[in-house]
Amino acid sequence: MTTSPGAALVAMRAANPLVQCITNYVAMNVAANTLLAAGASPAMIHAAEESGEFAAIAGALTVNIGTVSPAWVEGMVGAIDGALAAGRPWVLDPVAASATTYRRAVTGRLIDLAPTVVRGNASEILALAGGGGGRGVDATDSVAAAEAGARALAAERGCVVAATGAVDFVTDGVRAVRIAGGSPLMPRVTALGCALTCLVGAFAATVPDPFDATVAALTTFAAAGELAAQDADGPGSFGWRFLDALAALGAKAVDTSVLVTPA
Amino acid sequence: MTTSPGAALVAMRAANPLVQCITNYVAMNVAANTLLAAGASPAMIHAAEESGEFAAIAGALTVNIGTVSPAWVEGMVGAIDGALAAGRPWVLDPVAASATTYRRAVTGRLIDLAPTVVRGNASEILALAGGGGGRGVDATDSVAAAEAGARALAAERGCVVAATGAVDFVTDGVRAVRIAGGSPLMPRVTALGCALTCLVGAFAATVPDPFDATVAALTTFAAAGELAAQDADGPGSFGWRFLDALAALGAKAVDTSVLVTPA
């Protein structure tokens, strides 16, 4: 990496990027609070009537299909078209990608629109790579089992792919790293993965290399998770401690508390 | 009851049931966090394009009309049809059932689709039993005043009916219990009742008898509320302490801290 995750966090905060987050109903509040705590500025504008126009104003776009419906797909596609036309990065979060026929069709339509980054759990990445997928929104596969699929997907699509879990895996098809950190409480709080996707958008808006941006976002997130877990008594206290940690986190803590290793 | 609520909680956690929750926008996040803290796996998939297909994958379905609109009704009906075809239990939460003409029509349509369990506040249960109803989403009647209506509704519809409040009442038309526990802070936190409906779904997915499942869910919820209230300074701190309590709660605490009495 040319930029350390900690340095990328400092640069992101200084830029305070406006990030358009089209995400699911469960995630909206926690995703917005995650971006605000980290130092970015979220906007959840989604309707097809304005999503494309707004994408040109924002620094990056994130699209999450968790509670998708036809009207929202039109808003997503409009926003993606706007982002592509304006040269903005966009991040795809293919929640429960293979759970239903409809979801597979939506995911297939969106992946063809050249995402800059795809972030999902292991089962979702495997589903996109043509190798299976889980029953619901939670991963039933390990990240280790999704590494080959992630590499293949990144190479085929020319994008960065991040499979996140206890140890994250990030690749652009050539480079690859594993990121070890975070806390077992993180999957016990709903929509933290969705919030992470929005944070990847914030970094992608400010760090030129999408691979570095993704690694920086995941490392920052894992560092905040470790800090929050120190005093958390369960998923409820972890939730607000995570936001406090994200807001308090310095560059040095990011670069020293989470292990990023070439893969 | 053939199963103690505490034993049912242990069984539910071991099964980690996937619960499809079609709920309102206010409740989505807290409902998902409630299920995760308790040990279930929530999925908020709602669109008519996929809700029925997904209902066959999930272990149970819950339907809440809090912020209902026509497109969502189609998603609800599709999911219910899917759940019924797959033999899955489904739980109805008739929020503000009698507040408007539209809401009465929606409630009437859904109650005709054979819910396994109906959970509401006293005013909502009275509205369904043909005996009145409140002004908004909060109960303006006591649970005691709704007991006869709950019994009649359960007998007429062949389902379990739970009217919840300071003391809950659960009946299948023959059996009936009162559950005394929880905290006065619970109605000061929005959507906890909606979250409870989703938790009833989690228990209904794993406990064969819907009456036992409902009693177990309400008892677990009340026990967590009591635990959370011990150190809460208001509705804000109660909110996250409730999730911590739900995650930490053992079978013994469930079976000893909440009074369940035949009615």
Place this chain on the structure above:
Amino acid sequence: MTTSPGAALVAMRAANPLVQCITNYVAMNVAANTLLAAGASPAMIHAAEESGEFAAIAGALTVNIGTVSPAWVEGMVGAIDGALAAGRPWVLDPVAASATTYRRAVTGRLIDLAPTVVRGNASEILALAGGGGGRGVDATDSVAAAEAGARALAAERGCVVAATGAVDFVTDGVRAVRIAGGSPLMPRVTALGCALTCLVGAFAATVPDPFDATVAALTTFAAAGELAAQDADGPGSFGWRFLDALAALGAKAVDTSVLVTPA
């Protein structure tokens, strides 16, 4: 003012007004919790099929365009028509009013429906007053720079206008005050401004003079913010401490901790 903010809070709690809040997906949960903590009763009923009928039942209506789409505009207009016909006050929150062509059109349509109060950040108020506007949902102008625009807008539309920020400005075109209080953590928590709009609705439902009602709501909010900030370690802990503070707040604390000065 004929009523002190603290006295207005006591009166509002005693009345426990039902407030219909049509707000954005990000804000729904925190807005409902804010009203419950303060002592009001929220209902998020929004669909055009029932929003107008419900507006006559509620004591006030609030409308927020944060995540607006065409179907929601119809629900908003139906609710506003119902509120006007029933003589209920209604409050407009023009989130990111000038960000897109669509948003400008929606805002223009709603402002023509005679809101009782308009509450926004400085950029949003300037946009409505015909003088600019920011890039996203966050203010890029100071409240001081929006005072003249707020006065002109209030005089032109015959409504109360509140531009909120580090120091709030409230005017009905003739009277005007500045309210200094709150905490720098407040803009770090998403949707607190949207929640404040709903709280203005609660006060407008019970305090006859909309100017006094708006001042009381903003003063109460600022007092709770100051109290919450005393022990908060960041935006996460501020969030729940704010709800605890709002619930615990007495009339005296409201009237002594926040400076309200004629402007």
